[in-house]
Amino acid sequence: MITLAALGVVFGDIGTSPLYALKECFSPDHGIAFSPGAVLGIISMLFWAITIVVTIKYVMFVLRADNNGEGGVLALMALSLRSAVSGSPRAKLLMMLGVFGACMFYGDVVITPAISVLSAVEGLEIAAPSTTHVVIPLTLVIVVILFLIQRHGTSVVGRFFGPVMFLWFLSLALLGIYNIVKAPEVLVAINPYYAVHFMAEHSLQAFIVLGSVVLVLTGAEALYADMGHFGIKPIRYAWIFTVMPSLLINYFGQGANLIANPEAIKNPFYLMIPDPLVLPMVLLATCATVIASQAVISGAFSLTSQAILLGFVPRMRILHTSEDEQGQIYIPLINWMLLVVVVAVVLAFKKSDNLAAAYGVAVTTTMVITTMLLGVVMRHIWKWRTSAVVLTIACLLIVDVAFFAANLLKLTEGGWFPLVIGGAAFFLLMTWYSGRMLLRMRIKDDGIPIEPFIEGLLAHPPHRVGGTAVFMTGNIATVPVALLHNLKHNRILHERVFFLKISIWDVPYVADSERLTMKELGGDVYLLRAAFGFKEAPEVQKVMTLTEQQFGHHFDLMDTSFFLARDTVVPSKLLGMSLWRERLFAWMYQNGAKPSDFFHIPANRVVELGTKVEI
Structure with a gap:
């Protein structure tokens, strides 16, 4: 069959x-x-x-x-x-x-x-x-x-x-x-x-x-x-x-x-x-x-x-x-x-x-x-x-x-036709890839090392409120911008905090036994990394379920808030791509699907905090 x-x-x-x-x-x-x-x-x-x-x-x-x-x-x-x-x-x-x-x-x-x-x-x-x-x-x-x-x-x-x-x-x-x-x-x-x-x-x-x-x-x-x-x-x-x-x-x-x-x-x-x-x-x-x-x-x-x-x-x-x-x-x-x-x-x-x-x-x-x-x-x-x-x-x-x-x-x-189609697609794909690398590099260069920051924060903690906060991050070595904005504007820290990075590996599928790694930073603050293959759908709900099964941390979605930084890319004359390609990347970035939709996060549990990044 x-x-x-x-x-x-x-x-x-x-x-x-x-x-x-x-x-x-x-x-x-x-x-x-x-x-x-x-x-x-x-x-x-x-x-x-x-x-x-x-x-x-x-x-x-x-x-x-x-x-x-x-x-x-x-x-x-x-x-x-x-x-x-x-x-x-x-x-x-x-x-x-x-x-x-x-x-x-x-x-x-x-x-x-x-x-x-x-x-x-x-x-x-x-x-x-x-x-x-x-x-x-x-x-x-x-x-x-x-x-x-x-x-x-x-x-x-x-x-x-x-x-x-x-x-x-x-x-x-x-x-x-x-x-x-x-x-x-x-x-x-x-x-x-x-x-x-x-x-x-x-x-x-x-x-x-x-x-x-x-x-x-x-x-x-x-x-x-x-x-x-x-x-x-x-x-x-x-x-x-x-x-x-x-x-x-x-x-x-x-x-x-x-x-x-x-x-x-x-x-x-x-x-x-x-x-x-x-x-x-x-x-x-x-x-x-x-x-x-x-x-x-x-x-x-x-x-x-x-x-x-x-x-x-x-x-x-x-x-x-x-x-x-x-x-x-x-x-x-x-x-x-x-x-x-x-x-x-x-x-x-x-x-x-x-x-x-x-x-x-x-x-x-x-x-x-x-x-x-x-x-x-x-x-x-x-x-x-x-x-x-x-x-x-x-x-x-x-x-x-x-x-x-x-x-x-x-x-x-x-014969020119498929070359035009392929060439245009290649240009767009490489512009997106190069822009993402530049964006990641800028965020990393401007970032604050996460472990000493959390250590200092817990030594003099702000007011802690009930519930769980999950901060989506692209770099587990630095403090998510969403956390900095939350501390600056709301001056609170949830009683349980997770920094979640979702990585895509160059394999089609990742076994559940290898999917998660977690590190405790103290004070109920955790670094959580989830890996998916390039043929899988990176769903946050699956991460939550596996975290409960493997590490015993239960998540009540009605008591959990997901914090995302909504970056606004600002083209500049800094070293990187040509200015017009940076503008193209900025347009593609702003018109891409929302991370909350892509990671299948319930819309009523998402908090987006904006920030500007020059590339």
């Missing part, structure tokens, strides 16, 4: 590639004269691209690089950072690589719904040529509905994803077999000679075609990103025994149909289908593309949540859509931003052919970054010999860089 579920979530993107990949490989813009030899050469390239990149690189190697069971480029970044000293140039480089790889995923998220739904609906032009004018309106309707239902979560429709995708892959395989019978000689393309001969014969044109061949690999990163949801074995089994055979058989079937019927070049996928089955396959393809889109949108929510907890994105309102599955979340701001951009992309590009160039750049950039970070993990985490790492990574990079370089030729045809 887990393997069936993985079919529905993990392989939707790569599973819908047959709709447009081979069609784009034979694009007239490439200047490749159509011939049976060209068909064999391109099919051979597709076969070996899937074998080398997906099966060998991702399934054999990348899936082994798990961070406590979790995958994805940010998890790989966190894993590689363990090999570097915090704050060192090496650590900064690894961090920037990982963050840029994550940012390029947003380009993928924008393009996937647009290209996949468009390519599926374009099948109507084959089934009923008079319906050409409804392709874009129908695509927009499907896209809008897809984003509107996100707030309800995937728990209800998710159970249908696996069976629908299994039916999709079965249909791909059966259609492939049906067409291979027409020209069984296409099977000789398994021999890499045909790919090598094609590239040698056509040279520059073959290099350009590489930029389209990479479309069969879209979604390969999802195998790794979704590892935490299903585990390595179900993903490997689903790929080896269902997805890979179905895809390859279908691509060979499309090739066989082209050899037998060269006119099918207009739309190799839909023109390989018997006429009575075209309309049912349009419906099934539309369902498959919606599932593929749903998977990447959910991935965007998960990636954003991880980035927030790792300190690269401002706090946002996050809603949990399932009581059983912690990973099922919904982020309204991201959802509506994606909807606006996807609709704009559909209206701007109009055809799936026009989006193919943009898709390739997003995919290949992330592939290159994954390979580079994998090399760090192989050498420093797995302790492989340097020679073995260099040989393995060099072989993988040759393939990745070739695909990346081929797609750079399409920058003017749409």
